[in-house]
Amino acid sequence: MFGWEFPPLISGGLGVACHGITRGLAQQGVKITLMVPRITDRTPKFLKLVSAERVLSAHHSGQSLDLSEIIPVISAYIRPEEYEAWYRQALASGVPTRLLYGPDLFYETEKFALAAGILASKTRFDLIHCHDWMTFKAGMAAKKVLGVPLVLHVHSIENDRSVFCNPAISEVEKQGLEAADCIICVSHYTKARVKQIYKIPESKMHVVHNGIDLKNNTIPTVRTARRRVQQGLFLGRITWQKGPDYFVETARIILGRKPAMRFVLAGWGDKAIPLIERVARWGLGSKILFAGFLNEHDVKRLLNTSDLFIMPSISEPFGLVALEALSMGVPALLSRQSGISEVLTTIPCADYWDTEKFARLGMELLDNPSLGQRQINEIWPKLKDMNWDKNGKAILQHYQRLVSLH
Structure with missing residues (x-):
């Protein structure tokens, strides 16, 4: 091999x-x-x-x-x-x-x-x-x-x-x-x-x-938003393929309605610097953060503090990172242009370019933790089988x- x-x-x-x-x-x-x-x-x-x-x-x-x-x-x-x-x-x-x-x-x-x-x-x-x-x-x-x-x-x-x-x-x-x-x-x-x-x-x-390797057989509990800042997450290479432009645009829309939120992009790539500059021009540098490339331990820590995972890939052959987020109890939104969406058919999807729909679906999950918990509960048998x-x-x-x- x-x-x-x-x-x-x-x-x-x-x-x-x-x-x-x-x-x-x-x-x-x-x-x-x-x-x-x-x-x-x-x-x-x-x-x-x-x-x-x-x-x-x-x-x-x-x-x-x-x-x-x-x-x-x-x-x-x-x-x-x-x-x-x-x-x-x-x-x-x-x-x-x-x-x-x-x-x-x-x-x-x-x-x-x-x-x-x-x-x-x-x-x-x-x-x-x-x-x-x-x-x-x-x-x-x-x-x-x-x-x-x-x-x-x-x-x-x-x-x-x-x-x-x-x-x-x-x-x-x-x-x-x-x-x-x-x-x-x-x-x-x-x-x-x-x-x-x-x-x-x-x-x-x-x-x-x-x-995927599930760390345990117990269905994880979705985090609730009592007295803390809610967090949206992008995890992957910050390149054209992964659609980070659409993530920051979705984040900008959600922040217009939920200004107390925070969004994090974990990863690096050729689009990172231009996006950092764009976010700075918007005046959202303290709300949309760039964490750089993280090791496995730090990725897990970041997932443990996140309330929403968004994968707006332009073309995603599979999407292992979405499985990782869901396995840790983070509700997700997926690009329709992805392989994982054909497996996890109950997870909300949008075309990668439809930032308004991503924002609407994201706010529904953020405002209703029970909706996110239902998402995790429904896909758990599938995750165990995968x-x-x-x-x-x-x-x-x-x-x-x-x-x-x-």
Whole structure:
């Protein structure tokens, strides 16, 4: 299996999903070797975690890198132009070149593919499983060596992530999807997008929804607003795809009617600075706050103090973060342009651009905690059913079919 990030070196939902998927498969008895660009010493017991850096350094003669010194993993969904800016800044700060990734993101995916071919030549595998475009070339390289079925797991596509698609990334996605023997999409929404944009036959695409780890079996209690400030929350990358513009506009509308409220955006991205400036021009800098990128512990603390979660994504293949909010008793509003809305059909939805509707639905939940509690109560059986063990069983069925046909 090839992935781009894995806990604790993660920047978003892809790493969380890879952890859940691999654990779910391991529970079914699948033996997994997962290669990622780099790892820490904290590796789980249910799989063999391999670093592409170590594969390459072992293959080539020369000094092996000290992985404890390497700067953290780059985001799975960093834009190529953002990557180049990050690389220049790192060089200017005096970080030794040998501790950096290469000068461009495509170089990194090529290097990763080289490591994949080397790994494939050393060990026998029954099939190959890749997660999103950064690993597609690696999967194709391994398939060329092994001649076994190739499974591509689509968590998102380039058309979801950017209003101006990078043609080089789109081409990698196209090549990988055409070469795949089986394509697993995280939602029917994503499957339809892949079919529409890349003209992939429906016969080799299958939907397996993501899962969630519930911390307990008790239905959480929705917070009440007695003698405290109510809080609305946005959680995710502050990029075009996630619709943060529509969140701050929804927040502005609600604040016009509930001025004592507070809204928080947790995350970072290329739209963060322009939105901070917009909020400042509105004079709402003390009401709409930007928390930056938070670790898992701080995210949970923020969820524990929130009364409303809003996910106004322009194109959301699934939406794991919504499951996390709901599992902690935070009532939610979802974009209709999302995969999670096809699973949690009782959660209120709006088109991403309909900020008036988001504001109206949000105020109904804020003014009526019992309404929010009913929302949590209704979806709780579904959340309990959406576990990674079920996800692993579904994927294993596709594995078995492919291996039997090979």
